[in-house]
Amino acid sequence: MSIMVGILFAIGTYLILSKTLLRIILGTSIIGHGVNLLILTMGGLKKGVPPILGLNEQYFTDPLPQALILTAIVINFATTALFLVLSYRAYSVVGSDDIEQLRGFDDE
Amino acid sequence: MKRPNDVILRTVTKVAAVIILTFSIHLFISGHHFPGGGFIGGLTFTAAITLLFLVYGIDTIRKNVSADFKAVAAIGVLISALTGVGGMMAGKPFLYQSSGSVNLPFLGDTILATAVLFDVGVALAVIGTALTIITSIGDDR
Amino acid sequence: MMNNLIIGPIIIPVIIGLVLVVFKNNLGLHRYLSLFATVLIGLLAVLLLKQISTGGIQVLYLGGWEAPFGITLAADTFAVLLVLTTAIVTFCCLWYAFSSIGAEREQHYFYPLCLFLIAGVNGSFLTGDIFNLFVCFEVMLVASYVLISLGGTRMQLIESIKYVLINMISSFLFLVAVAYLYAITGTLNLAHLSIRVAQSGQDGLLTVVSLLFLIVFSLKAALFLFYWLPGSYSAPPTAIAAIFAALLTKVGVYAMVRLFSLVFYHDPGTTHLFIGALAAASMVLGALGAVAYDDIKKIITYNVVISIGFVLAGFASFSLVGIRGMVYYLLHDMIVKALLFLSAGTVIHLTGTAKIRKVSGLIRLHPQLGWMFFIAALSVSGIPPLSGFIGKVFVTAGVFHSAYYWLGGIGLFTSLMVLYSVMKIFMNVFWGHTNLTAETEKGTTQGLLPPIVALTALTIALGLGAEGIHSFVDLAVDGLLNPNLYIDAVLAQNVK
Numbered sequence: 001m002s003i004m005v006g007i008l009f010a011i012g013t014y015l016i017l018s019k020t021l022l023r024i025i026l027g028t029s030i031i032g033h034g035v036n037l038l039i040l041t042m043g044g045l046k047k048g049v050p051p052i053l054g055l056n057e058q059y060f061t062d063p064l065p066q067a068l069i070l071t072a073i074v075i076n077f078a079t080t081a082l083f084l085v086l087s088y089r090a091y092s093v094v095g096s097d098d099i100e101q102l103r104g105f106d107d108e
Numbered sequence: 109m110k111r112p113n114d115v116i117l118r119t120v121t122k123v124a125a126v127i128i129l130t131f132s133i134h135l136f137i138s139g140h141h142f143p144g145g146g147f148i149g150g151l152t153f154t155a156a157i158t159l160l161f162l163v164y165g166i167d168t169i170r171k172n173v174s175a176d177f178k179a180v181a182a183i184g185v186l187i188s189a190l191t192g193v194g195g196m197m198a199g200k201p202f203l204y205q206s207s208g209s210v211n212l213p214f215l216g217d218t219i220l221a222t223a224v225l226f227d228v229g230v231a232l233a234v235i236g237t238a239l240t241i242i243t244s245i246g247d248d249r
Numbered sequence: 250m251m252n253n254l255i256i257g258p259i260i261i262p263v264i265i266g267l268v269l270v271v272f273k274n275n276l277g278l279h280r281y282l283s284l285f286a287t288v289l290i291g292l293l294a295v296l297l298l299k300q301i302s303t304g305g306i307q308v309l310y311l312g313g314w315e316a317p318f319g320i321t322l323a324a325d326t327f328a329v330l331l332v333l334t335t336a337i338v339t340f341c342c343l344w345y346a347f348s349s350i351g352a353e354r355e356q357h358y359f360y361p362l363c364l365f366l367i368a369g370v371n372g373s374f375l376t377g378d379i380f381n382l383f384v385c386f387e388v389m390l391v392a393s394y395v396l397i398s399l400g401g402t403r404m405q406l407i408e409s410i411k412y413v414l415i416n417m418i419s420s421f422l423f424l425v426a427v428a429y430l431y432a433i434t435g436t437l438n439l440a441h442l443s444i445r446v447a448q449s450g451q452d453g454l455l456t457v458v459s460l461l462f463l464i465v466f467s468l469k470a471a472l473f474l475f476y477w478l479p480g481s482y483s484a485p486p487t488a489i490a491a492i493f494a495a496l497l498t499k500v501g502v503y504a505m506v507r508l509f510s511l512v513f514y515h516d517p518g519t520t521h522l523f524i525g526a527l528a529a530a531s532m533v534l535g536a537l538g539a540v541a542y543d544d545i546k547k548i549i550t551y552n553v554v555i556s557i558g559f560v561l562a563g564f565a566s567f568s569l570v571g572i573r574g575m576v577y578y579l580l581h582d583m584i585v586k587a588l589l590f591l592s593a594g595t596v597i598h599l600t601g602t603a604k605i606r607k608v609s610g611l612i613r614l615h616p617q618l619g620w621m622f623f624i625a626a627l628s629v630s631g632i633p634p635l636s637g638f639i640g641k642v643f644v645t646a647g648v649f650h651s652a653y654y655w656l657g658g659i660g661l662f663t664s665l666m667v668l669y670s671v672m673k674i675f676m677n678v679f680w681g682h683t684n685l686t687a688e689t690e691k692g693t694t695q696g697l698l699p700p701i702v703a704l705t706a707l708t709i710a711l712g713l714g715a716e717g718i719h720s721f722v723d724l725a726v727d728g729l730l731n732p733n734l735y736i737d738a739v740l741a742q743n744v745k
Contacts, residue, residue: 016418021410028417035424042432065431068380072424074147075387079420081241082394083413088245089398090406182270189264 001041008034019098021087025080032076036069043068114163121163128156136231146227150234157235158242166243177243181236188229252300252307255322257293258332258371259385262286266364276355283343283360290371291336297329298721306728306738308377321438323377323739327576327725330718331374331503334580337707338495338587339367341700345591346488348696349598354399354486362399363492366392373500377739379430380437382504383423386469390416393497397485408484415477419468426461433458440739442512443732451515459513459520463505463527470501472561473527475554479538482553483546483603487594490546494553495587499579502557506564506575510729517567525565529659532558536666545593545603545678548670552589552629555663556582562656563644571647573726578640580718581711585628585637588704589671592622595697596678605674610683617698619679621705626675628708630668636711 008030015027043065136149265286269279301307301324311320324332343363350359369389376382394416398409431437433455434445446455464474471478478498482490505524513520535554542548560582563575595618600608612619624635631641641664648657711718728734 016414024414028414028421031418031421035421035428038425039428039431042428044432064437065428068427068431071380071384075384075391075420078237078391079387079394079413079417082391083410083417085241085245086394086398086406086409086413089401090410093401093403093406176273179271179273182267186264186267186271189260189267193260193264 001037005034005038005041008037021091021098025083025087028083029076029080032072032080036072036076039065039069039072118163121159125156125160128152128159132156136227146230147234149227150231151238153231153235154238154242157239161242177236177239179236181233181240184229184232184234184236186229187232188226191226191229252297252309252324254293254297254300255307255309255324255375256311258290258336258375259322259368261289261293262364262368262371266361266368269361269364270358273356273358276352279355279360280343280347283364284340286364287336287340287343287367290367291333291340294329294333294336297324298326298333301326301329302721302724306735308739320381321377321440321739322375323440323735324375325725325728325735325738326721327506327728328374328503330576330580330721330725331499331583332371334583335367335370335374335496338583338704339363339492341704342488342492342495342587342591344700344703345491345697349594350486350488351400357399359396359399362392362396366396366492366496370496370500374503377439378437379439379442379508380427383420383427386423386500386504387420389497389500390420393493396489397481397493399489400486402484405484408480411477412481415468419465422461422468423465426458426465429458429461438739439507439511440736443736444740446512447515451513455513456516456519459509459516460523462508462513463520463523466501466505466508467527468501469498470505470557470561471498471531471554472501472505472524472557473531473534475531475535475557478554479547479550482550483544487591487598491587491590491594494550494590495583498553498557499583502560502579505561506729509564510572511732511735514567514732521565521567524561525653525656528558528561528565529656530558531555532562532659532663536663536670539670540666540673543605543673543677545597545605545674547603548605548674549586549589549593552667552670553586555667556586556629559641559644559660559663562653562660563640563647565656566644566647566651566653568647568650569726569730570643570650572729573722574640574643574645574647576640576722576725576729577715578637578644581628581636581640581708584704584711585625585708588621588625588701588708589629591697591701591704592618592625593674595701596622598697600678605677608678608684609681610679612679613683618701619675621701622679623675624705624708626668626671628712629671630664632668634709634712636708636715638712639715 012027012031012034015023015030018024018027043062132149132152132155135152136146265282269282272278297307306323306325308324309322311322343360346359346363366389369385369387369392372385372388373382376385394409394413397412398405427437430442434442434449436442436445449455451459466472467474482493484490485493509520509524531554535551535558538551539548539555542551556578560575560579563571563578566572596608596611597603599611599615602608628635628637631637641660645657645660648654648660
């Protein structure tokens with residue numbers, strides 16, 4: 001699992017460092033998945049039944065990492081969507097998705 | 109632009125959209141004791157509408173569904189927030205949920221929980237947000 | 250103490266904001282309801298302050314799930330003071346926005362977005378749970394992403410892409426740090442974390458995790474890792490930039506202070522020295538930027554960086570006096586940064602340019618604006634009797650007390666640089682030969698001055714009447730230096 005997290009982070013970092021906006025967005029979402037996987041791994045992987053009162057089992061899984069991941073996924077979904085809209089707007093205003101073109105103020 | 113031949117897609121969509129919408133309501137209702145709930149119920153609902161968008165075009169759907177999706181999302185979150193406040197009014201902490209069984213006609217003895225109201229809010233919020241995003245990206249080309 | 254009022258500062262702006270989204274065409278309603286929301290938050294904060302000073306730290310367990318299991322909100326004096334200041338600053342900025350932001354932005358949900366931003370900010374101040382802190386950060390950031398790109402000019406879009414990317418990455422790092430912390434301690438409640446970390450004695454591993462948190466919050470608070478800030482803060486319109494400068498970075502500072510005073514306070518030799526070094530570096534670099542540019546917006550955004558460095562220098566000293574100074578300076582800085590941004594924004598609005606060399610002699614046309622800018626400039630650099638002075642004295646005394654002489658020296662030196670940089674604006678823009686006439690101006694000050702007057706009055710009042718809030722500040726400092734007060738309040742009867 002942790003190796004997988006490392007791979008996802010590496011891919012994400014590579015994509016973020018590239019020049020195209022779309023690749024950068026893909027990179028952030030891949031890193032987001034890496035982070036979710038990391039939370040799952042760090043929460044400890046163990047066998048057990050769902051933590052619901054009334055089940056007479058000895059081992060329960062820890063629900064917290066899953067709750068965290070669910071929240072993180074929702075937030076990640078929202079920010080990625082927003083980022084997509086934003087870069088689409090930037091693309092239509094600037095006319096390019098190359099971030100080298102995205103610099104340049106009037107006064108520099 | 110020459111339109112691709114999508115008879116199969118159109119025909120299937122007519123049936124499938126209904127099935128997906130029904131399934132989304134099922135997911136939503138079953139959420140209290142089984143896997144499901146407002147979030148994925150709302151997403152499935154959105155998936156059905158997105159399918160309709162793809163097949164019939166955004167303008168057609170807009171003509172038939174006149175709701176402002178942003179307002180839908182806002183009302184959804186509002187409902188969720190107000191259920192939390194409702195707990196406060198009863199002297200309980202914020203977001204406190206309660207449940208009780210009520211004898212409804214036709215359905216018999218049913219357990220109703222205030223958490224369902226919260227879930228309705230979540231579902232509306234998800235539907236509204238997702239559709240806002242899809243329409244705002246897909247609208248202009 | 251259980252108290253439902255704590256949710257107020259978070260839920261009020263959310264509810265009102267949503268109502269405004271539903272009634273999106275009634276702009277008058279937008280204006281007055283949003284002002285009403287900030288007033289309500291301010292009143293609630295005052296009420297909470299009163300309750301805290303008599304009944305100790307107030308706690309709310311959402312849904313009745315008690316700590317450390319559920320989501321906890323905890324209001325101590327430090328947090329509530331910041332909530333109060335937030336309400337005041339937002340009130341003034343919204344008021345300023347009435348006549349400056351433009352109908353198009355108002356139509357596109359400017360006021361609801363501001364209210365959501367406030368909800369996120371207040372949530373970050375009041376939360377007692379580190380993951381919840383992340384969620385509130387995100388609420389705040391998503392609102393700020395939209396606000397920064399609202400209007401969609403070319404420059405705004407370009408800057409907002411950088412801003413979003415930086416903040417997304419730092420959010421991911423935040424989550425990584427949370428995951429590690431959960432793996433090590435097995436809890437995410439701040440009070441519970443504090444106990445667990447104290448039990449294990451904060452070994453090297455925890456210190457590394459704490460440094461990861463430090464990096465995350467440095468990115469958000471613009472402490473040393475501030476390279477994104479000058480661009481992003483000079484792109485949006487004045488009212489938005491003022492809210493950002495006054496609030497967003499302060500939330501990062503608050504998170505850092507909370508975490509390093511409540512949880513990771515066992516190894517100040519490493520962590521707090523590190524904070525001090527970063528603070529020194531950002532003060533120096535910020536001062537260089539402020540002195541070098543001749544663009545009004547750039548100068549004042551670099552001043553934001555300097556003041557963040559100064560606040561955290563006070564925290565790094567980790568002494569009673571230093572932290573007292575930090576609280577004073579933080580409150581002062583939120584008010585005066587808003588004031589500085591608003592008055593500088595008015596200058597730009599009037600003249601149509603941000604270059605200080607192109608404008609001169611504005612004081613003949615706008616004496617009130619000129620003198621208020623002068624007061625803001627003096628207050629920023631900590632001249633008595635204005636509000637910056639008392640904070641600066643305490644911070645410097647605290648830093649010297651903890652024998653960080655280099656830090657104190659840098660702090661005093663950069664204060665001079667701040668004075669130079671803002672005086673540079675004042676001398677160039679307001680004095681000298683008047684090169685504008687009333688006809689050639691690009692705008693009027695109509696409706697823009699009252700909020701600036703209010704903030705100016707506030708900075709003078711805070712300077713002269715520092716005695717008045719002294720008892721509250723002392724309570725806040727007490728709470729920051731004694732983590733046990735917080736822990737006892739949150740984990741009243743449960744785990745010990």
